[in-house]
Amino acid sequence: MKVLEDALTLCKFGKFHLLLLAATLCSIFAAMLVTTTSSYILPVAECDLKMTIMFKGLLNAIPFLGQIGASLFTGFLVDTFGRKIFLIGGNVGIFIGTLIEGSSQTYWMMLFIKLIEGISLSLSFSAISSMLSEFTPFHVRDRVLLAYSGFASTSLIIAALLAWVSLPLPIHVVVWEGYFELHAWNIYLYICSIWSLLAFILYYYLPESPKFLLSHGQEKEALEVLKTIYSMNTGNDRDSFPILSFNTSGTIKPTDVISLKKQLVNALIEVKELFRRPLIYKLLLFSFITFAGLIVFTSLRLWYPQISTIIENYSKSNGESAPFCVMITDYMEGLKEVQSRAMRNMTEPGICIPKLSGSETYMNGIILGCISLVFVVISACLVNSVGQKTLMFIILILCSICSGSLYWTKQSIVIAVLMSATCGLLQTALSLQQNLFVRVFPTTLRALAVSIIIMVGRIGSLSGNIIFPILLSMGCMAPFIATSLVALGLAGLVYFLPNVNEENKATGDQ
Template sequence: MSDKHKYSYDEFKISAEKYKNVEFEAALEHTSFGKYNLALILVCGLTLYGVNSEAYAVGYVLPSAECDLELDTYTKGILTSTNFIGITGSCCVWGYLSDTKGRKNVLMISLIFAFLCSVAAAFTPSFWGFAVLRFCNGIFIAGPSAIVYAYFGEFQSRIYRSTAMAWMSLFIALALISLPGLGWSLLPQHINLQIFGLTLNSWRLFMLIISIPNLIAALAFIKLPESPKYLYHSGHIEEALQVLKTIYTINTGKDESTFPVESLQEKVLLQVEAKKNILRDFWGQIAPLFVPPHLKYSLASGLMQGGVFAVSSGVLLWYPDIINQLSHSASGNSSVTVCQALSSVDHGKVDLVGCIEDSMDDQVFIQNIIIGVAYLVSYVVWGFVVNFLGNRNFFGLCMIIASISLVLLNFVTDKVAIDILFIVLLTLPGICVAVINLIMVDIIPTYLCGMAVCLVMTAGRIGSIVSSSVVGIMLQWNCTVTFSLYAVNLMVDSRRCRVANMARITKEDESKQKVPFEKAISMTGYGFFNILVLLATGGGLMCVIIETMCMMFIIPAAQCDLDLSLSEKGLLSSVSFIGVVVSSYMWGYLADTRGRKNILVVSLSISSLTTIICSIIPSSWLFIVLRFINGFFIGGASSVVYAYAGEFHDNHYRPKVISWMSTFVAFGNMYLPGLAWLILPDDWKVDLPFFNIVFRPWRVLLVVYTLPCLLCALCLYYLPESPKFLLTQGKRKEALTVLRQMYVVNTRKEEDSYGVDELVWEELSDDDPFKKDYGMWKTMWKQTVPLFKGELLTKTLMMCFLQFGIFASNAGIVMWYPEILNRMSHYVIDHPQNDVGLCNAILEEDDLDSFNSTEVSYKVCKDQVKTQVFLVSVIMGVAYAFIYLFIGCVINTFGKKKLMIAFVVVTTITGLCSQFVYGYGLIQILIGIFLMGGAGIGITNAIAVDLFPTQVRGMALAVSLMFGRIGAMTGTNIVGPLIYNVCDYLFYFVAADHLALIIVLLLLPSKPRLPKLVT
């Protein structure tokens, strides 16, 4: 065959060919996310842990150090603010140094000196010496408290940056938990150690211990490299590339020679040069932040940070004292508000006898530990929802909730409710400190990022200083007005975030360019749009299960109304599968030529319509014909839904999403018995002479079963066509439009900030035969032929065999499972003294049925389904849901192939064991585990999506699933005779089938590569 008829498709080309002049963000995405990023989270998180412990420790020390340092109200106020003054005064200097000398060096030096200052302060006997050293400590922790966000963020790709930042910020919560925990265990102790002539008591030992994390973090930074993004924008391009290679090697376990980027773009925004005039250089770092386009965002971010620090830090510093005053309030009345309790405390009482160390109430420590736990939970929630809500919406929501909590403090009298409100108003603004820093890292260019974050943090510290200095006086003056002013402050902050419209600004180094499709779809992120696709496609898959499996509950209830014979029952059980098999080939062709979305909408809509018509049909044969038509149309959704969902995701998310989408199979398996359990036991009827039927509960059940189909069809109608399919049809502009829509919905940013001007598509040549207009049959033939030629032939045959084998064993047992349970339950009732085994129960019940049929000459139609069948089916559905969630979490870790082999092995063992054990419950569990092997269908489809090129992917899935449905029909029809004739050998046949599946799975490539396509 001539070369012009051969086409090479290599979706994973990036692993084989080196790219040159790659933009930095694109190169960073190739490093993936793994052990290196986790190590960074640990080290940077420990830095945040240390600096936050230093900043807030003084609030716990004051009562214990009151006599030692001869503190009064005035000197206590100095100590609460001196650390923050040091942070505020030096933050801009650290920002300048980090942007000119490097992030890593600033972090190491500042952490070491912060540690030394803290140790010196712990041994200082005088108040002023302690205050000065705490001021110096503040100067040095100012650097890491802001720079760590820039350093950490520059190691993370766009996809993971927000989530990773949330996980790093968890260490702030750990600091807020461990501080009161350590204080609770240590400060009440009467420790007096003599070291170098100084007395080391409990509060000094407390200060020493909290300084240790800073030293550990500083030592850890010695082993870490400089930020690759800083190196890149400083002109050290080769060093930046080497850092990326190191990250890639540690994350993937591969040799750095396989890193797919050969060189980075030479374009650098700013080359940092040694300058003689430091002050002018310093001003050069600050000035750009206060002129357009950055002025608006710098001011808005600074005001927002000041507002949230005023509450989260300023009020938090006084929180132990507030709790202490509440617990010692003169009123002793629990039915009062916070303000009423504080006003009842006698502030004028003076102790003339001498200095007695004030002891903190245990409630102070407990409340602060609870706040720390609340921080931890909030950071975890942020990590999960940030990609869906967006940083701006999350910030606004937190501000509104905290404002409401502040207002409610003026009215609530219940102690538990007051505690909860304080936790909310202190926690949510505290979370937003990290959110604002993340916004700055995202929107400010790299060469200004360190200074920008430091300036914003400086504004925050100023807010903290002002708040901590006045909150005590304001609470004594007018508590109600104080809480109201803080609530107004937070509401204004939420408005500032909306006015700032952070999403509009784009980084100057994100130049638009021609981008390969896989990279372009990765740049859209993973967020709300992907969730919509997951819900719509998962719902479509749920509809397939409902429409094909609903007869297992309808037939027993409808057998009297429709006067069904045994053969008609068997035909009705399998006729939907026959419709699926007959139509799969046609739907695959239509999906690859007319579009995924159109096929899904038509398929679901018409199948739903046929089910509704079935609910008013009086004739059994007409009912069977309509179920065949239903299967014919639902066959379109059964295969196309996988291709449609997979083509909206990149290589990283695709297997996960297909596994999560398969979770809806479990929901379908819960939906079927759950509704049947609710509706079928009712004994009512309505005569409808016009249709010549008696309307009973099973007819209502049919209508309710099909409602998800209508809903999914409606959702899919409003979703766009698969962008990958549009590209195969040469519709590049339309595909780019879809990607831009995904980007806007996922990131909440403007469409203009999506850095793609044109898509590069390697799978198609300009004269691709799939783009030519042939007749329907000829095009269908051209869609099918490549699957059975060249490298695709083996893969097509393997996938067809896998689908056939899995469907045959699983669907066959599933359809007969209610019958097996029914017979075993009768056996247990009739023979309570005997141990029940699988085959002896089935065969004895079968003999009893035969005996009864010879003795009884009349027939009584029973159309009641036992409750046990519904209950067990619901439990199985729940188990399926957990199995699919488990698959979604581990599929990338273990790999699709290994996970599938594990499923087959486990189900084979449990199936064989069920024939040798005794006990009704144990047999139920073993067969239930065996049926969990049906979850492997989703894994198999995920494998198929990776194996076939886009142009024939829909047809390939349709053909393989057609063989799967043939397997389901085969299994359904042979399992019954096997059970009643050779029950003892049933699972031996299944084990043989599974052994063949394992062999085929072992032959599949571990790393799928799109093969050459021969037409």
């Protein structure tokens, strides 16, 4: 792959890569909104969809279940048949799913569509980072992959802004009374579908990854793709591209026509290498770090609007703020009292009145995205000089400190900053780790390896959303102390991660 790395360097970083980054941005926005929109619409749609606390938790978790079920299968297919087709298909699935979700009139309809969106998300997600990495020149690859991580942070800002603009609106459009009615949350979901549509359009006009084509014996097609990139980025004629072949003979090998059955057999033979030494050890290490990291990150991110609402309502009810644990404990005790009263008084339920989130909740969502984005930008500036492993270690130590400091905080803005910093630092550390594992595994196994790691991570996300309220009921600081300890443990595991820049310096990424 050294000749391919040289070819990408000759193509430079230019217009083509900006178009690729735009497609990546839209695809990441679409993917993140699949799992993020639920946390904002739950309070607003509570009465329309007749949701209990259990139903809310299930709606938050169901996209991850869809991803877990499809990740292994889609990862294998992406490595076998290419990145582009699944990026297009996945985003089309998310677009159609979000439109239907926005038209949902019952809870069970929305739950089923969220599951389908999770499956569609798994089609595209494992291919996004592979596609971006395989098109990017070696000398800017780390920074571009960190920009990719910054898109995830930006999506949190966009989700909060769109929710703030649309959800408080008094919208109630009756299309067919009793059967099809639209509210503010329906419109919010319709707006969120735009990103997957844009991603589909952009990926449709982008070529297949040259590294994938070359690894599957399609040398002529890979060379044509590189000529296109070279022409777009430099303005020179396609035929002036200095590399004429990827082999020592100087001639282009003809592309072999391989049947579907043969492609699948070859892919299954290659898959065995992933479960042999040394790749299996790397796969297990990356999977465990992702699992542990996403247990705490996803639960904090999805519960953050709820915690923010608790703090906001406490301040309104009592006229002043209080220490973090006092406010959380007050809410938990009030919740137990309401549940106890409901068990004693089994009367007819009254009129359902949704408790809308205030502006502070949306502002805190924006703060979370902004702080996460700042950390990613700082990491992008420091990664080449400090090194990925050292930077990841420092970030995880800081994350542990921020999480543990919540106990002594009182002001809501300080709580918001510390919670946002904890989430942002965790996200940045996981992004740095992702930059490593998309480069460690060979091209023919990359999407499958990424899918396995993502699948294990999604199991962590599911587990975290179940464990978090249990820990919260045990004591205010229990989930945050757990977060602090997990971050410290992950900092210790950083030592065992491979140093990709040194290992692949001579030959380029595999």
